[in-house]
Amino acid sequence: MSTHSYSLGLSIPTAIARHTILLVTGALILIPFVWMVSLSIKPPGEIFRTSFTFWPEQFYGIENYTKALTASPLPQYMLNGVIVCTAIVTLQILVCAPAAYALAKLDFPGKNLLFAMVLVALLLPHEVLALPLFILGAKLGILNTYAALIFPYVVSPFGIFLFRQFFKTIPDDVVHAARLDGLSELAIVWRVMVPVALPAIIAFGIFSVVGHWNSLFWPLIAVRDQNLMPPPLGIMAFKNEEAGNDYGPLMAASTIVVAPLVIAFLAAQRWFVEGLTGGAVK
Template structure:
């Protein structure tokens, strides 16, 4: 097959590939565009049969003001920052040493433990909600920050991701650190984690997005409004008697989603590098 013929086939394939990506991206963005559009519309325009992104009467100031004042949304946001930040810090503290042991240490049962980690990846967290609720009740931590944090401290995905990245680091680095007198924990904290910074950032984005958006477990674990994370808190805009106040609800949802979008766009280079780094050794 000639080079020119190969190029002729590559152009339509590239067009089809980009068309599929554009269509998929558009489908993903449609709900977010709709959410932002509804957040700046008055109630009379929200349920119109025809859709237009920009409203005839701009109502964004009223909707966003109501979102921030009619419920303690800033408190919910601070709760989300505290809970997600604490979870991420504890997950790195637990998952990095576990991943280092699976990647760089030889001990009986290592392969079995890694197999259990892979099995744990297949289990949705909702399956464990009942035993976790009973355990939380026995420990007396329900309706506290601890109930929102401790069920997520051990992350099978974090262990797997760090282990794959640690495998790409030459063993000579570890041997040299041991010759310098560093303990195994010091090697993890001072050498492995800094070298795996892209993986840490990628995992951090996954962890924060997952727990920032979590609704199922917080709905079970806490009742006090002052402890509610953002997804649970914005349910305050739902009224069974008068119906949901969709304008402020969409405004609150936009405020809740905005930090995640900004964080991802700021760290997308490290995010991709962290996910692909462990795939090549």
Template sequence: MARHLLLLSSAALLLGPLVWMVSLSLKPPGEIFRASFSLLPEQWYAAENYMRALTVAPLPRFLSNGVIVCLTILLCQILICAPIAYALAKLQFRGRDAIFALVLVGLLLPHQVLALPLFVLCWKLGILDSYAALVLPFIVSPFGIFLFRQFFKSTSDDLMHAARLDGYSELGIVFQIMLPLARPAVIAFSILSITSHWNDLFWPLIAIRTEELMPPALGVITFRNEEAGSDYGPLMAGAAIILAPLLIAFLAAQRWFVEGLMLGSTK
């Protein structure tokens, strides 16, 4: 019982701002700054707030930018991480353990540390202020390599041997045998990857200036500055709108997500 209380109160702590955001997005401007507290608005203003959020700023544009960038990043990450993870898990070669150690170091580095060199790199490549600048820094994910490696390691060598005898190439084994088997890990990784890049503000702030290319989080910031001013109702409505796709995706994939992160814990 005590444990449940603890869980409930910590969940409330995390959910509080979210509920507050949704609540504000339903209220007219006058109610937002009222001293008294109420979760539900006296006068429903949802339609107006959400309408303004969708029409005044190019919110749909930000959302579609987010979809394009996040999916491209995810696709590249899987295409690159899976073969690396397979090599680290199943092949014998000199320096394998050293390379894996480097991957672990990469896992520890916060992205912010790399921001400046990455900025210079993107500038030299001439891709600043483009989709490429949003995608390129993230296409190799140490976490993805690590997660896939742990999963591939748990599959039997016989499976790989059978595939070789059947005529699969090494890349064929990765993408047609290993990856389909690693579905829970792929789903867990996809959710983590999409969430972090959908919500990323730091790097887009550095790499992007043009409004048409802005991903959702950055878009909402400009929305506040230029359009809304202190008009928090539509701002909160915008925030709620960019959060919704993530929430829906997570709820839909929750089962696999937990399964993916529990991998190896019972063996």
């Protein structure tokens, strides 16, 4: 048996095992979403049946989605999510890009210590900071406002780390050439580094939007006004006040909230993958 056929014989079972694991993992991730969509189009009498079928005997989707959109201010919740996520991502890029450029391309005292602090911050769950952030928000008088939902996330350690890794893949000669052309350091960031790092920015934007769109813990602490609630907190209020045990409209509301994230990811998945893998190669 030739070496080629021997390696091929080994690679085929390995590929089958790899794809089997991926398919099983993907199915486990998708099952809750498939179940959610199925329940959103079923009448109450079919939701708790012991046997599961995706398509209901009686289509009840119009009623469920109509109730989800009219019985609660779901459009307002989603608008709040858009406002908060857009503001957070914009401010994070404005802060993280220059910080990452400094850590990647500039030499100054304490550079390694600052980067070590960024890595430490990556390890801290945001819930640990909830109490001091709440006290700070109370002293600043921003609780129960959009600012309370935006302010704690302006600096993203993950964003600084991701941008730094991507900026380090850009040759230093590009930076030197930009300096010879008379560009300031900030101009180099926005006119040279950021356009080249666009895949990393898109990948980070997707991570940030998904994380803050789905955030429940901090909004539950920071806001009480229903007109300021982001989607997850709004759905919880909808369950407590309107839906109760009527899971059809509740699943319809959840489907509506999740749909923009799925569409955005499918539209930007090429840049998402490129942004995550680009910083790994230097």
